[in-house]
Amino acid sequence: MNAIDSLAQAGTVTWLDDLSRDRIETGNLADIIATKSVVGVTTNPAIFAAAMSHGTAYDAQIAELKAAGTSADHAVYAMSIADVQAACDLFADIYAASGGKDGRVSIEVDPRISEDTDATLAQAKELWRTVNRPNVMIKIPATPGSLPAVTAALAEGISVNVTLIFSVVRYREVINAFIDGINQAKANGKDVSTIHSVASFFVSRLDTEVDKRLAAIGTEEALALQGKAGVANTRLAYAAFLEHLADGTKLPAGANVQRPLWASTGVKNPDYSPTLYVTELAGPNTVNTMPEATIDAVLAADNVHGDTLTGTKAESEATMAALTAAGINFDDVFDTLEREGVEKFVAAWQDLLDSMNARLA
Template sequence: MSTNLETLHTHGVSVWLDDLSRELTDGGELQRLVDLGVLGVTSNPTIFATALSKGDRYTEQVTELVKAGADTEKAVFEITTEDVRRAADILKPVFDRTDGLDGRVSLEVDPRLARDTAATEESARQLWKAVGKENLYIKIPATVEGLAAISTALSEGISVNVTLIFSLDRYRAVMQAFLTGLEQAKVNGHDLSKIESVASFFVSRVDTEIDKRLDEVGTDEAKALRSKAGLANARLAYQAYEEVFSTPRWQVLKESGARAQRPLWASTGVKDPNLPDTLYVTGLVAPNTVNTMPGKTLDATVDHAEVTGDTIRGSYGESQQVLDDLERLGISYTEVVELLETEGLDKFEKSWVELLQTVTDELERVKTQVDAQ
């Protein structure tokens, strides 16, 4: 195991990889990373679209789909669920070793459904059943409409990765949805110890948007606040996590075998080349958290991250001051997080359309070959 990843794990941080492709699973790279100390995998439409556009690892399955007469939607469903199954098998020993806490793979519902509660619920059921692996997370966006779907999925025994969280208020609503889902799962007779959840709180995109606004303000005070909002926002999210998971309501569920919904730090690759490339790793160390990293950030963490211990607890006053100072400069926190959610959904929808087009092109290419034989 990597020394730095082991140190992070010692301080309560599970390191996951934010990438998934058949090249990773079949080429042995994912197993190498697991041996290094990676404990889970997250995926999203952008990752799938990129994977499908490279290499020929998918040709055999696409050929089978063409011969079976599958349309694009069916092909996307079969290809992505197969990728997740393969990764889940590689991570199963981690799942067993950590009693189901880690060793999991995330698969997202169609992001075009993010504003449709019932459709999201049905998609979550279909994906959960199709993959058929206990070490799966279904990713559901934390839109207002997604909150009820999160509770429903959990109530049916489906483990959930809540994604695209930017605001503290929405994060609190997500945790309440988690508690509601587990309470209903208990009524439904599910074993709460088997239901896991993480809440993916996005970090670097907050800095990207706020730093742009700070540069427009242009004062020395504004310059001094650059690249502080992302960490401050995430640290205050952890404060909210500590508050919710110390309530009597949570205690009742805990006594029934439930485990807390862990905060997961997402969007942890730095966007500003002037920043330390492990900023959103070393700056967000605290017990019972997950940090999912793109490959470049993971490599940097293994190579030179300086993990000094807990960098979240004890920072809440300072973090709140950062957000207060931003408001004083005329930068609206509410406006920023609402914009980021809208942009995040738009990006995921565009990536999904790109994924559909990539698969359509691949189906047509292979069909031409099959017809010529």
């Protein structure tokens, strides 16, 4: 029984926010599964950019792709898909034992098409078909252009990880997109019991942005509120989950509830506890996807103290109101974070394509 197991007892399972060929081939991922109670993996363009741009693990496959005249775009996805398939196989037993809830591995659509609904849906369907593992999840961003693709993908029986959610307002839109998609899937004759989904709500990036603005305001009241927005905002998202989705009454019989997933949970400010976005966001029916350094910090600190989500709505509303009163314009904050979130993934993807073009040349 370790701290990650204690977290699971509180209702929050742990997924690793990283994947690489090295982790798979060296047995590192299998060891993490066996010793650190990790039950899933998430990826994103930045993770694959870091993995493929360093070391020699991909050299053999790159040589094969080069000989076949493969473009950089197709080469990147060929390698990503191979890693996701291998990870899915490592998690197959957990997937079976959890009834499909866990043992999941996520792969993201091209961030450059996030405002093109048709292109996003087409790629989601292609990735689902090509990975060809029941425990894969297709990551689709919660942008206005992609939300209809979330509904359409679910309606086709595809398990979806809806990502880049920063505000409770956007999260409610994600909930509605999920409910519509599952009900359409039922109408389409799909077995809804096999469709699973998570909604990835980003945490630490909010504190980074809000803390910067509070520092610029500079008042004693503003500075005292640093490090408060991320937890309060996430707890309000959980309150929205409890209010609109948790009981499953808006879903057809046999459907699985879309779980909130806490993403970006590695602290960016070294003055904050490395377990802040874990111990303070534990509660029923949730997932926390962490970088390995955060997982290790949780294991070392062993300070999980039960459900810290349920019953926190009023306190969190008061915190957000105090931040607003101090001068934080949350509409602008959330617009900035969503735009920058897509831009960062696009930049990482483009850097990876540039690197791959050079290696294939």
